[in-house]
Amino acid sequence: MFFEPGFLGTKALMYMDIVTLYFAILPFLLGLSIYQAIRGNNKLHYQSQFIILAITLVMVIIFEIGVRVTGGFVEYAKESPISYDFLLMFLVVHIFIAIMAVGGWIYLIIASYKSYRDGTLENSAKHRKMGRWIFVALTITSIMGCSIYLFLF
Numbered sequence: 001m002f003f004e005p006g007f008l009g010t011k012a013l014m015y016m017d018i019v020t021l022y023f024a025i026l027p028f029l030l031g032l033s034i035y036q037a038i039r040g041n042n043k044l045h046y047q048s049q050f051i052i053l054a055i056t057l058v059m060v061i062i063f064e065i066g067v068r069v070t071g072g073f074v075e076y077a078k079e080s081p082i083s084y085d086f087l088l089m090f091l092v093v094h095i096f097i098a099i100m101a102v103g104g105w106i107y108l109i110i111a112s113y114k115s116y117r118d119g120t121l122e123n124s125a126k127h128r129k130m131g132r133w134i135f136v137a138l139t140i141t142s143i144m145g146c147s148i149y150l151f152l153f
Contacts (some may be wrong), residue, residue, distance in 0.1 A: 010153035015066035020149040022059045027139040049109055076152045087151060094144040101137035
């Protein structure tokens with residue numbers, strides 16, 4: 001199923017279309033979750049952040065397995081009209097931002113959970129600032145990932 005032709009009308013396989021579609025909507029899912037915090041519904045905010053993170057990690061695993069099984073980045077890049085050097089640099093920057101964003105996201109979720117468990121959770125400016133940076137980084141990562149999809153397919 002995952003290695004059949006995709007549904008977005010490109011040469012990409014199903015797994016790539018599913019992952020790309022998820023990352024295209026990720027900033028909107030995050031925005032809805034953040035909106036819950038703004039409204040004061042911190043429990044729903046935390047729960048939705050945890051669920052979105054879990055789904056994101058599953059999507060990354062599906063993507064990584066799919067890419068490895070189907071030949072890797074080099075094979076996909078061969079058919080792209082875009083320069084391999086540009087694609088590679090773009091990919092490296094994308095991966096760097098993604099690792100920083102997801103690492104920060106995991107840290108923020110764990111720190112928030114510990115604060116909640118210890119009864120010291122507060123709507124801190126530090127949490128909001130870090131959350132904004134993570135949102136921006138995840139949005140950039142999503143845009144870059146969707147761009148790579150367009151570059152390759």
